[in-house]
Amino acid sequence: MSQFITLQVGQCGNQIGSAFWPLALHEYGIQTTTGGVNLLTRQRNHVKHINDLSDAFPSFFYVPDSIDNLNFQSVADLNKAKVKARQAVLIDMEDSVVSRFKQGPLRQLFDQTCTVTNYPGSGNNWAIGYHVHGKEYHDRLEESIRHVSEKCDRLHGFLLTHSLGGGTGSGLGTATLKLLKDNYPHVERIVSCVYPANMQDTVTAPYNTLLATQELVEHATCVFPVENKALLDICNAQVNKRENTTQMNYNASCKPFQDMNSIIVSMLLHLTSGSRFPGSLNMDMNEVATNLVPYPKLHYIFSSISPITLSAPNMCSMQEIKLQDELFTNAWSRNNQLIKLDPLQPTSVILAAAHIARGNTTLSDMKRNIERFQNKSKFTSWSRDCMKIGLCSIPPAGHSSSLLCLLNSSTMSLLFKDIIQEFSKLYKKKAHVHHYTQVHGFEETHFMESKENILNLYECYTEIRNMEETNISRLQIS
Ligand SMILES: Nc1nc2c(ncn2[C@@H]2O[C@H](COP(=O)(O)OP(=O)(O)OP(=O)(O)O)[C@@H](O)[C@H]2O)c(=O)[nH]1
Ligand SMILES: [Mg+2]
Structure with a gap:
């Protein structure tokens, strides 16, 4: 099965990762107690022979010794066997989220040399993340990625998680993506990215989102975008569905990231399940892009999932789907x-x-x-x-x-149209532009170039839609 290296960039990327790893382990029957994750059943029962996993477990985990070590029950067993996540780098330019990882029960899962952190972040500025930190940390990132990729014998892809509204995930995240494309042009770059709930979240989010989107269009193989607005709506709907609860509503300012991230993690666990478990009808990750991307730049994939599971205690939508x-x-x-x-x-x-x-x-x-x-x-x-x-x-x-x-x-x-509209609102008044132009390496023309490229993509989709609307009858060749 194909092997994937995961890169978590910025606060959001690392928070998604901190929810992903305990659940990925749990699906192999390995118990952890991190992050308030509600572990409900022991999945090991579903895997009939542990040896069946010998091909699948290494897709996301690195097992230094023999596969017999798969007889793990707990994180302590993993530590004893020196199992590592096939995890390239935990990257954040402020170190609070990554430090929590380093102190938590899963700390042994990550290679400590593969964390790249700094202080105090990229200040919600794509240009700082991309140009300043991207340049300063280029060699360290290159070295860390090389270090983990050398441990793979069937490296198929990189899985990058980040948000686009801030500075580190959007800027350094896309600089890392470019680095991957330059150094590993034949290895897939799959991206799970979070679009901000509304542009008030971070004032400069429209700029960061536009600039990062342009890079994703250019350098990713396949992108799975998620919108915080959609996640908030799902969380609210789930809360309101519960009986005997005082009505509460999530909104962007109360940031129930744990619940929102658990929806993203469900999607990622699903997406990767075909690589993490054996099965003749599985969809391995190496089939994703081939099947879903008909033209290189039209690689944004819409996702929806059922049932929805939230992470907070007692909030799993446990009603069993009968049909x-x-x-x-x-x-x-x-x-x-x-x-x-x-x-x-x-x-x-x-x-x-x-x-x-x-x-x-x-x-x-x-x-x-x-x-x-x-x-x-x-x-x-x-x-x-x-x-x-x-x-x-x-x-x-x-x-x-x-x-x-x-x-x-x-x-x-429509996503691209929205990105351009939000950008134009801010850029029309040239608000906050100086924060970007004062960054060495950033030219103001970059804004308009990005806008043009995204507009082109918008037009490509429109063209395909219009093409299908004109019903051209088949030529009859006798
Ligand atoms: N779904 C989700 N969104 C998040 C999370 N953390 C932050 N965000 C959103 O991501 C955007 C900000 O990005 P962050 O990831 O905090 O920023 P960063 O990449 O660390 O960049 P800087 O802090 O500016 O250096 C905002 O729109 C937040 O609402 C998270 O854990 N989950
Ligand atoms: Mg941050």
Whole structure:
């Protein structure tokens, strides 16, 4: 199975990582007690033979000795066996989140030489993250990444997690992405990025988001964007669903990041499940880009998931989904989207699609529901009849089955339109521009170039949509 190196950049990237690793271990039956994660069942029961994992466990973990060490029960066993996350670097230009990692129960999981930190951050400024820290830490990052990649014998990709609203994740994160492309051009660069809830979150977020998006379009193989606004809506809906609770509402200022991140982590666990567990119908990570990216730059993938699980105690939506069809219907509903777009609306077309199920979903459940999906959506001429599917028999914690729906849809153009609009509002008045232009290496023309490139991408999607609307009849060749 393909091996992946994970890079966590900035506060958000590292917080997502701190939720991801304990759950990834838990899915192998290894208990941890970090971060308030509610560990619900022992998944080990689902893996019939521990030797089955000998190919899959090293996809995200590095096992120095023999695979017999897989008889782990707890983090103490992992430490004894010197197991490491196949984790390149924990990168943050302020060190509080990474320090918490270093002191927590999972500290042995990470190679201490592969953390790159500084103080006091990149001040919510993409230019500082990209140009100042990107330059200063270039060699250290290069060295750390080389160090972990040398331990891989089947390195297939890098998985980068970060947010785009601040300075480090957006700036240094995309500088790291460029470094990966320069040094490992044939290794995939898969990105899980968080778009800010609203642009008030950080005043300069529209600039950071625009500049970082331009880099993601240029250097990533595949991007899985998530919007904090969508996550907040999901959290609120889950809270309001609970009975006998005082009504509470999340909003951007109370930042329930733990719950929001657990939704992102569910998506990542799902996405990577085909590489982390064996199975003949699994969708390995090395199949993601091939199936979902028809043209190199149209690589932004929409995701939605069912059921939704939040991390806070007693907040897992534990109601068991009785019917498989309901699982699919929920995953297609607007309430379960990790980014607020509507790819099933009549004005958008689907360029590529994949459904990854975990747990007890059968092939016939899948086929029946794919047909339903094909009937309710609009596709390009080449994508209608083919749909990538993945079936991983290991369910996520606390559920008997779950579904991740991944779509490459022309409706993604709305995200790019929004980015340009928010940028233009601020840039029209040239507000905060001097913070960027005073950074050595940053030219003001970079703003307009980024805007142009994103606009081009917007137009590419529109063109595909319009192309599908004009119904050209087939030539009859006799
Ligand atoms: N979903 C989610 N969003 C986060 C998290 N932490 C921060 N954010 C959002 O990310 C944006 C800010 O990015 P951060 O990750 O805090 O910034 P950074 O990358 O550390 O950069 P600097 O602090 O400016 O150096 C804001 O829009 C926050 O709301 C998190 O754990 N989860
Ligand atoms: Mg920070």
